[in-house]
Amino acid sequence: MLATTSLKITLVTETFPPEINGVALTLEKLHNFLNISGHRPSVIRPRRFSETRKPELVQGFPIPMYPKLRFGIGSPLRLYQTIKSKMPDIIHLATEGPLGLACLGIAKSLRIPVVSSFHTNFDLYANDYKMGFLSSGISHYLRWFHNQTEATFAPSNACLERLQALGYKNTKIWTRGVDTSLFNPIQKDLNFKSKIGLSETDILLLYVGRLAPEKNIGSLLETFKKARSTLNKQGKNLFLALVGTGPLVGQSDLEKTNGIILPGELRGNHLAQWYASADIFVFPSTSETFGNVILEAQASGLPVLCLNSQATQERICNHHDGILAANIEEFERLLTDLTADKSKRDYLGKNAFITAKSQKWDDIFNRLYQEYCEVIESTKTNFPNKAA
Numbered sequence: 001m002l003a004t005t006s007l008k009i010t011l012v013t014e015t016f017p018p019e020i021n022g023v024a025l026t027l028e029k030l031h032n033f034l035n036i037s038g039h040r041p042s043v044i045r046p047r048r049f050s051e052t053r054k055p056e057l058v059q060g061f062p063i064p065m066y067p068k069l070r071f072g073i074g075s076p077l078r079l080y081q082t083i084k085s086k087m088p089d090i091i092h093l094a095t096e097g098p099l100g101l102a103c104l105g106i107a108k109s110l111r112i113p114v115v116s117s118f119h120t121n122f123d124l125y126a127n128d129y130k131m132g133f134l135s136s137g138i139s140h141y142l143r144w145f146h147n148q149t150e151a152t153f154a155p156s157n158a159c160l161e162r163l164q165a166l167g168y169k170n171t172k173i174w175t176r177g178v179d180t181s182l183f184n185p186i187q188k189d190l191n192f193k194s195k196i197g198l199s200e201t202d203i204l205l206l207y208v209g210r211l212a213p214e215k216n217i218g219s220l221l222e223t224f225k226k227a228r229s230t231l232n233k234q235g236k237n238l239f240l241a242l243v244g245t246g247p248l249v250g251q252s253d254l255e256k257t258n259g260i261i262l263p264g265e266l267r268g269n270h271l272a273q274w275y276a277s278a279d280i281f282v283f284p285s286t287s288e289t290f291g292n293v294i295l296e297a298q299a300s301g302l303p304v305l306c307l308n309s310q311a312t313q314e315r316i317c318n319h320h321d322g323i324l325a326a327n328i329e330e331f332e333r334l335l336t337d338l339t340a341d342k343s344k345r346d347y348l349g350k351n352a353f354i355t356a357k358s359q360k361w362d363d364i365f366n367r368l369y370q371e372y373c374e375v376i377e378s379t380k381t382n383f384p385n386k387a388a
Helices: 022-036 076-086 098-109 122-129 132-147 157-165 217-233 268-277 292-299 310-315 328-340 342-357 361-378
Strands: 008-012 040-046 057-063 066-073 090-093 114-117 152-154 171-173 203-208 238-243 260-264 280-283 304-307 323-325
Touching: 008 022, 008 076, 008 098, 022 040, 022 292, 022 361, 040 066, 040 076, 040 098, 066 098, 076 098, 090 098, 090 361, 098 114, 098 132, 114 361, 152 157, 157 171, 157 310, 203 217, 203 268, 203 292, 217 238, 217 328, 238 268, 268 292, 280 292, 280 328, 292 304, 292 310, 292 342, 304 310, 304 328, 323 328, 328 342
Parallel strands: 008 040, 008 090, 040 057, 090 114, 114 152, 152 171, 203 238, 203 280, 238 260, 280 304, 304 323
Antiparallel strands: 057 066
């Protein structure tokens, strides 16, 4: 199929902007790219409270651990009629909840090629919420779900290898990009620290993401407290901004820890200013499938300090465009060293920006488009008479 062929593509997701998370923002960028490129994308998702009812919007129910996020449940008949009326060339399932499951069955019944993308290690996160007994069942369901589709897109080689080891079939890479016109060192505000009540000599650490147990926020807080105490003895002040929201918001460890700043959820130019105006980006999670925020920090010219994991190894060339700590103890030592070494921070930030500039969304989405075309072509022999 030629690259200029216009496709009807239906995205199915239980999270979409204005919700702020890696999945939602990635799908928004994909939807915008498809529109601009002359395709005909549509999105089936939960309806927000302020929205009028539409066939492609289903009822949403809060997720217990994340009340701001919802899973979607729609009438199977209405979903069937909605999808049949559009008869997309391909359906892309981005989430594995009730809505994704219903649309999977409908795609099969209408003989529409269907692909999926893997974004979140829900099976691993069960342990973080003291529900480890569910981990095996979640793992089996996720494998079954994705293996019903023609292809499963993983965001990194580390994620791809993990899925393959777990028995996922037809796995492919769909990596991520970054908008360097938004996330860029030019967003740095020279008066930023004074605007948030800090002095220019204070060191500002930045974390962006969900404030949740699976992100290893507890370890970050303990490390911050120790590093802050050490630096205070040297006459230096250390602060940590935690940008985002999640189940940990409102808990005493966050609210009562000295030096913690909680800006809430941010996006657009406001978020870009925080990235470009901070001193060090800290990321303690070891369970990422990709790490979009690492790429955003790098594009902002911000030195990045992460805990080492397979996914972060793909984002960072150690001590060149970021630093990987082997464990939380080394993380603390490296953090203390980095706060004292501005030349090292400048070196890492400069190289990080160069790395990020090569991660262009258009190139990535064009490759995904080609993958869509290959799936559509390969399924023509399986679906010779697609339902009309």
